[in-house]
Amino acid sequence: MVNYKDLGLVNTRDMFARAIKGGYAIPAFNFNNMEQLQAIIKAAVETKSPVILQVSKGARNYANQTLLRYMAEGAVAYAKELGCEHPEIVLHLDHGDSFELCKSCVDLGFSSVMIDGSHLPYEENVALTKKVVEYAHQYDVTVEGELGVLAGVEDEVSAEHHTYTNPEEVIDFSTRTGCDSLAISIGTSHGAYKFKPEQCHVDPQTGRLVPPPLAFDVLDAVMEKLPGFPIVLHGSSSVPQEYVDMINQYGGKLEAAIGIPEEELRKAAKSAVCKINIDSDSRLAMTAAVRKVFVEKPAEFDPRKYLGPARDEMEKMYKHKILNVLGSDGKLAH
Numbered sequence: 001m002v003n004y005k006d007l008g009l010v011n012t013r014d015m016f017a018r019a020i021k022g023g024y025a026i027p028a029f030n031f032n033n034m035e036q037l038q039a040i041i042k043a044a045v046e047t048k049s050p051v052i053l054q055v056s057k058g059a060r061n062y063a064n065q066t067l068l069r070y071m072a073e074g075a076v077a078y079a080k081e082l083g084c085e086h087p088e089i090v091l092h093l094d095h096g097d098s099f100e101l102c103k104s105c106v107d108l109g110f111s112s113v114m115i116d117g118s119h120l121p122y123e124e125n126v127a128l129t130k131k132v133v134e135y136a137h138q139y140d141v142t143v144e145g146e147l148g149v150l151a152g153v154e155d156e157v158s159a160e161h162h163t164y165t166n167p168e169e170v171i172d173f174s175t176r177t178g179c180d181s182l183a184i185s186i187g188t189s190h191g192a193y194k195f196k197p198e199q200c201h202v203d204p205q206t207g208r209l210v211p212p213p214l215a216f217d218v219l220d221a222v223m224e225k226l227p228g229f230p231i232v233l234h235g236s237s238s239v240p241q242e243y244v245d246m247i248n249q250y251g252g253k254l255e256a257a258i259g260i261p262e263e264e265l266r267k268a269a270k271s272a273v274c275k276i277n278i279d280s281d282s283r284l285a286m287t288a289a290v291r292k293v294f295v296e297k298p299a300e301f302d303p304r305k306y307l308g309p310a311r312d313e314m315e316k317m318y319k320h321k322i323l324n325v326l327g328s329d330g331k332l333a334h
């Protein structure tokens, strides 16, 4: 049994309370390799932002959960080495799908876990989430629950259609489970193909596809029921067109990849939404940069020569999110 506090990590409780009061959101960036982690930590340190490192089930399978935990512990030391005296870094399990998985992460040093029972019948979701909360809270590990179903594909999580969160359920769910934050469904979606072209309209200025707006009425209704309660948005990559174009320019084939416009995320960040999950944008930045090197320097075979530029591109993207979308820069407690 390892407690996250001994690793220098923090849970989400205090940072979420400050984010709601301050009208900004904490970035939750997924990671499964060293370059991503370095880019996330450098971006967070340089902007003085708290940050959530997310590990999905797919990332656990890819990189090994023990190794990822040591990487997160290393990230705290790295942030200090970069000059951040009191980094606020959360190690969070993204989309935990069983009590056993959540327990194993708590026991290994994670400071926060998500139990995603959103696909289960309501009463089963309540029972499972409550069980995880009761275990995790013994160690002061915070728990994110989910109500409503997001469309899209993310590692093992996939659904054809979304079901908006029912605001009538949120009081009962949060009270009975004791969860610390709640992921809701208001039209965000997993992956780089969040919308079908026929769901979108064409912007006459740019010729780009514009997706349907998020259901802010559902968010407002949830906030009315649970004033001051931390809300989480999954599937909130904006799928920057410059990366999609770059990938296609250098031999890739992404057709009609569409994300959530940053104006909508900016608006959400000012509300009770205090955690915004971004994964696909990092994948796109990395792929675009690697493809560029491969096309421009076909003789290159030193991985540092293509993973290095990929790392720089991700860092730039993470900083942009912190500074221009989420507003979490300069928000460290100390």
Ligand SMILES: [Zn+2]
Pocket: 095, 154, 190, 234, 235, 277
């Ligand atoms: Zn998700």
